[in-house]
Amino acid sequence: MNRPLRRVALGCLVLFGLLLLNVNYVQVVKASDYRDNPSNSRVLLRTYERERGPIAVLGPDGVAREVLAASTRTEGPLTFLRTYPGGPAYAHVTGYYSLVYGRTGIERSQDRVLSGEDDRLFVRRLSDYVTGREPSGGGVLLTLDPAAQQAAVQGLGSNRGAVVALDPRSGAVLAMASNPSYDPSKLSSFEPAMIRSYYEQLLQAPDDPLINRAISKTYPPGSTFKVVTAAAALREGGTTAETPVPSPPTLDLPQTSTDLQNFGGGTCGGDPISLANALRISCNTAFAALGLRVGEQALREQAEAFGFNNDDLSVPTTVATSVFPSDIAPPSLAQSAIGQFEVQVTPLQMAMVAAGIANNGQVMKPYLVREVQAPDLSRLDLAEPEVYKRAVDPRVAAELTKMMQLVVAEGSGVRAQIPGLSVAGKTGTAQHAPGRPPHAWFIGFAPAEDPRVAVAVVIEDGGSLGSEATGGALSAPIARDVMRAVLRR
8 A cells, every 4th residue: 555655656756856847947047048039028028117228320420329229218008119210221230129029130139238137237237226216228339330321221222232331440340231121110119910010011022121131141242252263363372463364255164065154245355364354354264264273172261261151150140151162063163263153142241351351361350339338328348359360361462452453443343433542342243043133243442552441232133134344333333332431431
């Protein structure tokens, strides 16, 4: 009789033990995951009782702040409503703070600061408790330049695409625009039915307005990747900007009956031509042959030196991985050398390529948060520039700069010219689907002698099937205007 009772008691003890273990696992081990989950409405409801800190940028004078996101006191059960004075122009950077859908963008990555729960605000929270002062969140000051951001948004107009501008010396993000955009205020109201309706509308939109094309979508880079191929050739030694390279009208690819032609089926004005001239006119056959000569390993290593194939980059919002493929056959290697086949990049990555060349071959880690602030806007933390990669040595960077200057001075990038300044750049047209217009690209920096801004622009379906120069027809003027806006400061 006692043995069955002991077994039942032991079974109950084991079950209670498992229950205690689960409670501790949920409340201790998983607590931070549940707390940070953007779908956790209980946490959201509690944080609406506290004034959330502002997201801001410095104004044109470099002192006054322009607020992009703020909290407004209301008379309802939810005390503070999140509003977005920055509107759609900054939506993909700020993200939204939604009662229904949680947080995205800076609202998510800097949530602990904005909500006042960051460890650096512990003394402030303790002081609030002791004095009875109403608690509030800290502020986040971004690196964005309002004039450059406005130029990027206006330049994109109704076109699908993205613009990224960086300070090549520090990695600070000066502009990050994605189009189409959305109104974050409509996702941050206190009307759940309206929030869901608007969100569903955005999800159903064919142009994917919720996606930050600057960092979350990848594209074939097309001819802008020829800068990377040129860097690989220059880095291996024995090649300079004036070195003659084969540039036939048609390149006979190994291991296949398919030939590679220049964009639009044209010639490159001679065979051979100098490497600098090949970049100026964006000669496909020359760079495909150069890629075959350099080889897959060297080309991939050069791409990775600029930041490709790294899945750990955040700004602090997570960035999609830009890819240079591996184990590729020679015909595909030739295509990869001109930015086609399976090469995929974010606009941020191509801005990093331009910035690395502009910064004597050193790629700085990009960042969006300039400063973290206490509720009284005193400084808690200031961003420090950090070296991300050494892409090329200064000699190679100088050669590439001269070659890219030639592209803008008298090549396919003439529409990026800024009177009185020397601009370095590279256009690109990237084929991506049969029968569809190619994407139009431009990457560049200015002033070429002492660069202060590097930029990448992509316009989806913005090129023409007939001419390589069309890659710069739409994208180069946008880059020019963004660079000009930065340099006017």
